[in-house]
Structure formats: C-alpha cells, structure tokens
Amino acid sequence: MKNKSKRYVPLVVTVGQVAIFPYYIVWLKEISLTFTLFAWLFAAFSFAAAWGYRVFQSQKNKNNSNIPFIYAGMGFVYIVVGCIKNSFEFLPYAALLLQIILGFLQGYFRAWHIEQKNYRLHAVNHYLIVGVTMIGFSFVKIISPAVFITFFGNVLCVCGFWDYIRNKKAEVI
Incomplete structure (x- = not known):
C-alpha cells in the first residue's frame, strides 16, 4: 500500500495541475483588466517557478523535501482562487501574490518530481x-471555473x- 501511494499521489497532482490549468487561466484572464497585465502575471509565475525549481535543486538533502507541505500549499492557493470574488479593486495585486506562490510551489514540485524513480512511468501515463x-x-x-479550481485545491x-501521514508512519518504522 505504501508504494502505491508513493507512486500515484505525484501522478494525481501532476495530472490535476494540467487538467485544472485551463480553468485557472480563464479565472486569471477574467481578473486581468488587460492582456498586458495577464502577461505580467504569467511572467511572475514563470520567474517564481524557476526560483522554486532552483531552491529544490540547491538542497543538499533532497529526500527531506517537505513535499506534503508543497501539495497543501498549492491546494490552499487553488482554494483561495476558487473563493475569490471579482468585486474588489486590489484583486490584481492578490493575483500577483498568488501567481508567485503558485509558481514557486509548482517549480519546486516539478524539480522534486523529476528526481523520483517513477517519473518516466508518470510521463507516459500523464499524457x-x-x-x-x-x-x-x-x-x-x-x-x-472556480468550482473545478476549488475542488482540485481540496484534492491537493x-x-x-495523506503524504504527510504516510511519511510519519515511514519514520516510525
């Protein structure tokens, strides 16, 4: 059972991110007042993802990656996105902060995921x-789209x- 969880949770996270991302883009486009702002928000996401990737790669002990907290952090961002209403004027600033957080977490997750033994199998199954x-x-x-985004946030x-509990049980044994 332990191996199945270790094998399938990263696949669920990866597939879910790709499947939910179109809904996330629709949400981001709705809150962006212009295409320029939309582009800047995605640039912030990309730079933050590169930063997250680099942070993971620079770790000396990659086995202690705190990945359950990365899952929960991404989930929390998606839940917040799903709950935000488009009625307040500082929404683009909130979206920028969420883009940076989500980008960092996804970059970190990607760097961790490619280090896993099951990554090659996940790549095929993912598509x-x-x-x-x-x-x-x-x-x-x-x-x-907020319904899908919020649901996926809860899944994350x-x-x-689940991963945190599984890791704690593995430490005890």
Whole structure:
C-alpha cells in the first residue's frame, strides 16, 4: 500500500495541475483588466517557478523535501482562487501574490518530481490521463471555473495530508 501511494499521489497532482490549468487561466484572464497585465502575471509565475525549481535543486538533502507541505500549499492557493470574488479593486495585486506562490510551489514540485524513480512511468501515463480527463471535462456543464479550481485545491490538500501521514508512519518504522 505504501508504494502505491508513493507512486500515484505525484501522478494525481501532476495530472490535476494540467487538467485544472485551463480553468485557472480563464479565472486569471477574467481578473486581468488587460492582456498586458495577464502577461505580467504569467511572467511572475514563470520567474517564481524557476526560483522554486532552483531552491529544490540547491538542497543538499533532497529526500527531506517537505513535499506534503508543497501539495497543501498549492491546494490552499487553488482554494483561495476558487473563493475569490471579482468585486474588489486590489484583486490584481492578490493575483500577483498568488501567481508567485503558485509558481514557486509548482517549480519546486516539478524539480522534486523529476528526481523520483517513477517519473518516466508518470510521463507516459500523464499524457494519457490528461487526454481522457480533458475529454471528460468537455462534457461537464458548470457555471464557473472556480468550482473545478476549488475542488482540485481540496484534492491537493488531501494529498498533502495523506503524504504527510504516510511519511510519519515511514519514520516510525
């Protein structure tokens, strides 16, 4: 059971991120007043992702990566995004902060994930599962992308909690 969790949780996180990202982009475009702001927000995300990737790569002990907290952090960002209403004027500043946090966490996760033994298997399964998931999502009629974003945020928090518990049990044994 322990190996299945270690094998499938990163795959769920990776597939979920790719499947939810179009909804996240729709949300980001809705809160961006101009295409320029949208582009700047994505630039901030990219720079933060590079920073997160670099932080993980510079760690001496890569086994102690605190990945459950990365899952929970990404989940928390998605939950906040799903709960934000477009009614306040400092929303672009909040979005910038969320972009930086999410970018850093995703960059860190990517750097950790490619170090895992199951990464090659995940790469193949990732494309297949994302394709099937996106076809499935195309048949779902939903009022707001925030519903999908919030749901995925909750899934990430559960994955973080599950991975944390699993790691604590492994330390005891």
